[in-house]
Amino acid sequence: MTIAPASRRRPRHRGDALNALVAHGLLVVFAIVAIAPVLVVVMNSFKTTLGIFGGPFLPPDAETFSLQGWANVLSRGNFALNYANSATVTIATIAATIVLGTAAAWALVEYQVRISPLLTGFFIVGIMLPIRLGTVPLLQTMVSWHLVDTLLSLVLVYTAMQLPLAIALMTTYFRSVPTELKEAARIDGAGELRVLGITLPLVRPGLAAVASITMLPVWNDLWFPLILAPGRDHQTVTLGVQQFVGQFQTDYPALLAALSLGALPLVVLFSVFSRQFVQGLSAGYGR
């Protein structure tokens, strides 16, 4: 830590360098608190059991380094399949949410009739609806449709869960598209689907925001996989890790490797899409 960057920018006030030092200091402390537990998990997954308990906060050295945990996870766990399941569910949910949500938001903004505000309100209320409390009938529906223990059941529920936020977001984006553009296309004889197609590039930030904000709760959910798709063949990563933790309670290196595996994809994806996510979170709820 130095104060060099601040002084290079020629501070306006003399106190700026000190302020920068304090601000960076506090943020570094927060950052360490946020990230250290994650590093503890990843670090310890490369150690022997003895190494973990001997010094859980020490990095692996020549004596404690071991890849046994990772070997155990890859041989005993079901993680390739779990990953495939989570990826399928997440991607399918994002696709369905974007297609259905965009179409609905477009129509609610574009084809204003007397019931439009009411319909919009009906969707937006869903942001507040605690969908989990409808689990009992949801499970009954899935049973009668023979959808229990399928990935489709998860996709349907998650899409219903994410649609309100997606519609809230997309209506704000569609409202900002200039009317002249759409009218010009219509005068040129474009069909409504074509007009929507012309508009889409203008709302691309919105689509990205919807995608990134849908990703997190779907990938990390434990409740619905546990209830709707608990079978071994359809387990998501989150449920797979949870069950692995319950099953191999004593094999700490393997547990930590499994946890690292579960955490990795989202941490990476979020780091890449964090801008879109921030946009989605604030624009979606902040109305």
Add this chain to the structure above:
Amino acid sequence: MIRTAARYRLLALFVLPALAVYVLFSVYPLLSSVALSFMRSREHTFAGLDNYVRLFTDPFVSERFGTALLNSLEFFLIHLVVEVPIGLLMAALLTSSVIRRSRGVYRTILFVPATLSVVIVGFVWRLIINPLWGLVSFPLLGDATTALPTISLMSVWQYVGIPMIFLYTALLAVPEEVVEAARIDGAGPWTLFWRIKFPLIAPQFGLIAILTYIWTFNGFDIVYALGGSAPGPNYATDILGTMFYRTFFGSSGQVADPDLGATIATVVFAIILATTAAYFVVLQRRIKTYEL
């Protein structure tokens, strides 16, 4: 312009798919859950208020429900009281003029915990506070008085990034001219923040409070990940979500009871709905008085 009849047709065409999924898998289950709470599902007969009478008067059930309700309230209050000030501090630091260059890096790192699944959060914190080899020698999770606050703080650690992001974007949206004008008038950073920026972002606190309320009263994951559906010690960490799950699906010490489960869900739904409605009524009033 498109004619009204055509507009209705187009609206239906574009909205119906979303409406169908939303109604079938979100609205209908919630309403149906309410209906189920007035039924005896095994015999398919109308039960009137029997399930509710049982929930509120059966000594065993009502005691558990009372505990779970109070625990959920505590879970919420700890979130609110700890998350909001820390989130505000983080947001203020991130948006301060002396940070600028490394803003994105800090923001991303501070949000990382919120991207983790609770399974990981629960496990890593159990490892860190384990009395045998961890950082504290007291069994925080094993003691009835500290267990729930401990779990709540783990959840706070995970989700503090969310209020941070709300306040962060609100602070960035404060018009530069307003800030500049105040600065020219001689306002220091402290005055600038509390007198100018803070009042402008104040509406965010209501939003954060109500969202935190909805999320925590629906809470389940972190408690389940740490202690299963019969969370101890002696139900000290049993919140509404875990009680609902245990009642509906049964657990080692309890037979499954879907009717009572639906009743608990309905009561929780009613509590959330009433509070949210009250919040919006108050909010609307306040906005009206500002406009006058």
